[in-house]
């Protein structure tokens with residue numbers, strides 16, 4: 035089974051293929067260079083003389099490390115005819131997007147995402163985010179690949195938290211796209227483990243939903259901001275747990291907290307209430323294989339630290355907190371609330387309610 039679609043961008047359009055067995059068909063080409071997650075070195079047969087192996091670590095996404103990759107590319111003879119193949123998750127994608135955009139003012143590139151987060155979400159949209167010294171994702175740009183090959187075979191070696199986290203990002207996109215797309219997505223019953231043709235359909239559905247956002251708002255100014263759903267509440271948990279709670283799992287928990295906050299602060303009702311409850315039930319099922327670990331991590335977290343991390347989110351304004359929450363119309367809305375004691379107590383209540391109602395605490 036092979037699904038495909040095109041993404042239109044101001045850089046031109048690019049094709050996205052979703053299927054199985056795609057990376058094994060990758061034929062070494064003249065003028066090709068490979069930027070590869072070092073995890074894949076043993077599993078893939080690639081020409082070592084034109085390959086740069088990159089450890090998929092946050093420290094590799096550093097501005098200083100970019101110059102060493104550029105230097106290595108120069109030593110290996112990269113020129114304007116060079117086509118770069120990137121194979122790996124979001125870290126390799128961020129690095130390749132950035133490096134190919136500036137090397138000799140731009141090289142063409144193809145991307146094989148290898149984590150579920152990158153397959154179902156980040157592989158389209160063209161964004162890069164690079165850390166500068168201690169500052170995460172401080173700089174970046176937009177430079178989409180020329181083609182994307184999403185190969186389900188990479189899921190075979192991913193653990194439950196990577197699959198569950200990727201599925202959390204996928205349902206987030208489908209929920210953001212609106213009730214009809216969300217309903218169709220739930221029909222696929224996307225849960226761990228994600229395998230075979232259903233897996234292809236799940237990833238394809240999420241990417242098709244994301245295509246709408248990145249075409250209508252290529253530079254992340256309005257509609258695309260809704261894709262931050264779950265992130266403001268979730269990042270605070272991820273950081274407070276010292277990253278014991280994985281990113282995608284934290285996003286799932288963040289979406290649950292946002293549902294509670296929408297009920298408390300915005301009087302969520304109508305189709306929005308029904309839909310967000312359906313999302314809440316689905317997220318509980320999705321997270322259930324990790325429930326013991328999540329409960330243990332949450333019990334160690336201090337809620338004051340969570341709130342301090344929540345306050346530090348760069349999306350807030352000077353006088354207002356900003357967060358994406360479910361709307362009564364059934365989709366999502368960017369919600370602002372004044373920075374006062376009333377809002378703070380509602381936010382704290384939303385965290386507490388989310389975890390007690392869902393039996394993640396106690």
Ligand SMILES: NC(=O)c1ccc[n+]([C@@H]2O[C@H](COP(=O)([O-])OP(=O)(O)OC[C@H]3O[C@@H](n4cnc5c(N)ncnc54)[C@H](O)[C@@H]3O)[C@@H](O)[C@H]2O)c1
Pocket residue numbers: 071072073090091092095122123124125126127128148149150151152156157159160161162163171188189191192193
């Ligand atoms: N550019 C974007 O649009 C975008 C969007 C979201 C996140 N990000 C960034 O992506 C990064 C997170 O990326 P990620 O979660 O995709 O993964 P990752 O690149 O951080 O990799 C996570 C781990 O999975 C391993 N791995 C990769 N493929 C594997 C496979 N098939 N089987 C087993 N292990 C595998 C890696 O070696 C690494 O140890 C963060 O730095 C985040 O800031 C970028």
